[in-house]
Amino acid sequence: MTDCFDLIVLGAGSGGLAAAKRAASYGASVAIVEGDRVGGTCVIRGCVPKKLLVYGSAYRHVLADAASYGWQLDGFRPDASVLLANVRREVDRLNQLHITLLEKAGVELVRGWGRFADPHHIEVIQDGETNRRLKGERILIAAGGRPHRPTIPGAELGWVSDDMFLQESFPDRVVVVGAGFIACEFACILHGLGVAVTLLVRGDHLLRGFDREASHAVQEAMEAEGIEIRFTHSPAAITGVPGALELVTQSGEVLACGGVLLATGRRPFLEGLQLECAGVAVEGHRIPVDADQTTNVPHIHAVGDVTDRINLTPVAVDEGRAFADTVYGNKPRQVNHDLVASAVFSQPELAGVGLSEEAAIERFGAEGIRVHRARFRPMAQALPARGPRVLLKLIVESATDKVVGCHMVGEHSAEIIQMAAIAIGMGATKADFDRTMALHPSVAEEFVTMAG
Structure with missing residues (x-):
């Protein structure tokens, strides 16, 4: 027996979940096929548990600096086993939450690994056996990536x-x-x-x-x-x-x-999909798509890491939603991949949006840009008198005065750059930054007080 759906999604990660729920909200019948836990790389083995480990490990610095603020702490030591167990418990909670959200959205979760039998049919493999056969008017590949x-x-x-x-x-x-x-x-x-x-x-x-x-x-x-x-x-x-x-x-x-x-590094997870059975073209290790997330087969689409463009969770989510809006919501739109903020949750954090200094020079020439920077010890480290200096940096196109890049290294960089991305996306100039009143005392105020 073959079950028929308007949309079959292969992979219950960020992009697949976003597309499935959005399509279902427009009235489409949707099945999402997943052989692993629901939530994908971000929730299960990436962004979320990684950031929790970052928070846990950062207490080393907080506790070390406590004495300079009058807190007497002796003999503190980490117990990674407790942290790891607590992180896994939170991942379990989020996995169940995403399953519940699929149920509420009316999306059928099909357990097993999906593979193409032909351009419209998906075989679901569980324990090495085909336990279900699905037919989709459209199929979305959102299988994510895997470490290499x-x-x-x-x-x-x-x-x-x-x-x-x-x-x-x-x-x-x-x-x-x-x-x-x-x-x-x-x-x-x-x-x-x-x-x-x-x-x-x-x-x-x-x-x-x-x-x-x-x-x-x-x-x-x-x-x-x-x-x-x-x-x-x-x-x-x-x-x-x-x-x-x-x-x-x-x-x-x-x-x-x-x-x-x-x-x-990581690569798109295409293993076992049998893309050749559907005639889906592969370029190197990735599935190429057009601006509407469509492969060379008109009714088969792909989002997220399998396309190997910008492999970030918010990008996959927006690609999935844009696909559903366009196909099922009568609200055609395309994702803008040109201005995407990114962060490294190292210690200290690094975050940036727009062009790096090197990329700006390549685009506009060394004489076509101005670089404004500030580097200093943040107030949080004034009493401990240690720790790295923060770096704030603006890249400005000289001809237009537009800020084309904004970068920061230091505590809360990602939070600050997220807000800067709005301004840069709206075409803010260095004069706009200069005109903005500073919020004192803060690290971020340096972005609007750099000598202009």
Whole structure:
């Protein structure tokens, strides 16, 4: 027996959930197929549990600074096992919440892994057997992404980011391989929880794609905290047994550790979808789509990480909703991928929106931009007299006076940049920033008091 739906969604992550609920609100009959827990990378093994670990690890700094504010605390120490257990409990709650929200929206949750049988039919696989066959007038692929392991001997002995949330505790020493936001965030989390961390970076700087000056400020702070960063180092092999590993670098150096985190990127999760049975084109590791999220097959669409454009939760959510608005809500719209704020929840945080200094120079030329910056010790660190200086930075196009980039490194950077993104999205100029009254004393006021 084949069950028929207006829309079948493959994947119950951020983009799939958003599309399914929005389509159902317009009266479409919708099934969402998921072989894992409901919530996707963000809720189950990404943004949410990661940020909770960030909060937990950051208490190291709060407690260390307490004495300068008159709080006498002695003998404090982290217990990662308690933090990890509490984080998993919160993930369980959110997983159940999303299931409930699907029920309320009238979306049928189909348990199992979906794969194409032909352009309109989906087979649902559970325990290795086909237990259901669905027919969809339209099909939306929202299967997300998965961590990528490097092809080195012993790679299976290392963790990927998904594994970090499943640990009962962390070893005394961990080697983190990678230079992106996941590598930097987990290096800071582990260090904050008392783990000795060595970060291996293949290139010569951290956080490729972010403003170089801002990423260097993060590097300086991480090194000042005691995280060892080794540039132009790559892993060649991992040997040993879990808990007692040795990472061999390409130069032959051997690093003994209790665990290795391979934070070496993510790829679209296309495995098992049988896209060839539906004639869906694949470009490299991704599914290309047009501005309306449509693949080369007119009734098959894709959103989120499987398209490998901007792999962020809010982008996937907006893509899913834009698809549903256009197809089922008679409200056609397209997602603007040109101005998307992003953040790294390292310690300190880095956040930015718009062009980096390097990208602005490439677009307008070195003589076509002005850079305004402020770097100082924040008031929160005045009494402890320690900690990294914050960095605030505006990139301005000289010809129009428009602010084309805004970047910050420091506490609450993501919260502050979220508001700056509104102004930049509306075309604010440096004069508009200068005209705005400062809110004193705050770190963010420096964005409107920089010499103009």
